[in-house]
Amino acid sequence: MKIASFQIAGRRTFGMVEGDRIFDIGGVWNRSQAELRAALALGKLGELASRKAEAASYALREIEWLPVVPNPDKILCVGVNYETHRQETGRKQATYPTIFLRLANSQTGHGASILRPKVSRDLDFEGELAVIIGHPGRYISEREALAHVAGYSCYNDATLRDWQSHTHQFTPGKNFPRTGAFGPWLTTADEIGDIGSLHLTTRLNGTVMQEAQLDQLIFSIPQLIAYCSSFTRLEPGDVISTGTPGGVGFKRTPPVFLKPGDRIEVEIPCVGTLTNGVEDDVP
16 A cells, blocks of 8 residues: 555545545544554554545645655654765764654655755755654564564655754754655555665656665664664654665765755655655745
C-alpha cells in the first residue's frame, strides 16, 4: 500500500493512493483522529484497505500533500552515513552513528515549497531514505529491527549550512520552518522487498546531484533502529531519516545552494519521488 497524509477543503486526513486518486481512509476510520500516526499506534495498518469501499476518493491534483507523518513523536536524523559524504566533508570514521533531531514543525509535504529564510542564503539539499516505525519498542535487536518498520518514504533534509556550522551542534541549521520535505507517501515494507537493492537519486532542476545504492549506508537500517531504540523508546509514526550521499551543494566548486524557482526531487524507485519547489520565506 501507499499511504499519504493530506488536506482537502481545510480538513486534514490520510488515505490510500491508487493510481491518480487517493481514498480518504481517515474520513471513515475515525474523523476525530484522522491521522496516520493514530492508525499506526493502533497497529491496524493492514486493515486500512478494507475501508476503501466506504471512503470518498479525490484526484491527486485536488489535494494538498502533508508530510507523511505530520506530527511524529520523534524525527531522528542520521548524519554522515554514506562513505562518499564522509569523504567530501572530511569527517573521521565513526564508531557510532551521528544522530540529531528535527522538530515536526520544520517539515513540509510533497509538492509544497521549501522555504529559504531571510537570515541565510546557504540552503542546501540532502536526499535521503526515511524509515517510518510501525511497532513500538525499546532495546530492539538488529535481528528484530525490520519487524518494527511500517514502511519507507523519501526525505529532503534541507539544511542552512551557515547556521549548521555556528557551533558543533547541528540543531539550528536543521530546523527552520518548511525545510524538511517528507513524502509523497509511505510505501509499506511488504511492497519493497530488499530495501538495500534500491537506488536513491537527487535531482536539481533536472540535473543529477546525488546518487547512491541504499546498501551503501555506513550504519544499516537495523543498526540504526537498534542504536536509537537503546536511548529512546521508538513509537509508531517515529521517523528515522537515514543520511545523505555525497554530492551536497556546499561541498561543490563553486557551491550550489537552493534558490527561489528551483525544483528539487528525491527519487527512490518502488518508494516514490518527492518533489518540491523553493521560495523565499516572507514572515
